[in-house]
Amino acid sequence: MQFWLMKSEPTVYSLADLERDGRTAWEGVRNYQARNFMRDSMQPGDLVLFYHSNAEPSGAAGIARVACRAYPDHAAFDEKSGYYDQRSSPEKPLWFMIDVEFVAHFASVIALETIKGDPALEGIMVARRGMRLSIQPLSEEHFRHICKLGGVAVG
DNA sequence: GCCAACGTTGGC
DNA sequence: GCCAACGTTGGC
Numbered sequence: 001m002q003f004w005l006m007k008s009e010p011t012v013y014s015l016a017d018l019e020r021d022g023r024t025a026w027e028g029v030r031n032y033q034a035r036n037f038m039r040d041s042m043q044p045g046d047l048v049l050f051y052h053s054n055a056e057p058s059g060a061a062g063i064a065r066v067a068c069r070a071y072p073d074h075a076a077f078d079e080k081s082g083y084y085d086q087r088s089s090p091e092k093p094l095w096f097m098i099d100v101e102f103v104a105h106f107a108s109v110i111a112l113e114t115i116k117g118d119p120a121l122e123g124i125m126v127a128r129r130g131m132r133l134s135i136q137p138l139s140e141e142h143f144r145h146i147c148k149l150g151g152v153a154v155g
Numbered sequence: 156g157c158c159a160a161c162g163t164t165g166g167c
Numbered sequence: 168g169c170c171a172a173c174g175t176t177g178g179c
Contacts, residue, residue, distance in 0.1 A: 009165085031174075054165055112166075130172040132164045 002041065003143040005049040005126055005136045006064070006100070015050045015061040015105060023067055023101040027075040028083040030095065034135040039070040039096040041137075047154065048100060049138060049146060051126065052109065059111035060146050063154065067099040106150025120145045 006026070008014065018024055029035055046066040052058055072093035075083035088094035116127045125136045147154045 007165090033174095058166070130165095132173065134164085 002046045003138040005138050007051045007053045007134045009054045010052045019102045026097045037135045038098050042066050057111040059109040061109050062105040063103040064100040065103050067101045070096040070098050073097040104152045110149050
């Protein structure tokens, strides 16, 4: 079992949206490193910190869970989609996605500022300056610590 | 294969 | 809205 952080702009898709939907396809990832994490490493049952970026405040909003193995991102095949990529086809898909399902909201958002200032979270990738990767691996210790800050018991 | 130009991300 | 960081593209 691995732990992940996944970013989403709440004005585009928030944790509250995921709670309403129950489960959603994480379409539109167009970065090779993030794609490789989804395609090669993410397993059903892995836990995810749902991170709100470009938000007030930006930070970890709650928890989601990986719901299935990676499969081709069909938004890349759809010419009308903003995520369309002509290099990807159903025969030879370039981009992949997973489904995530809602688990829990934190009592309040754990702000990036809080994460950066917490010695227990030293070295966490999201706190690194200029870190733009939208899917990041996370140590179990860091994951559990943030859940504790958020008032949610996991496992 | 180098690297400058360009586009995007995302905190602030 | 600004701009630093950094990924991608494309000319050579």
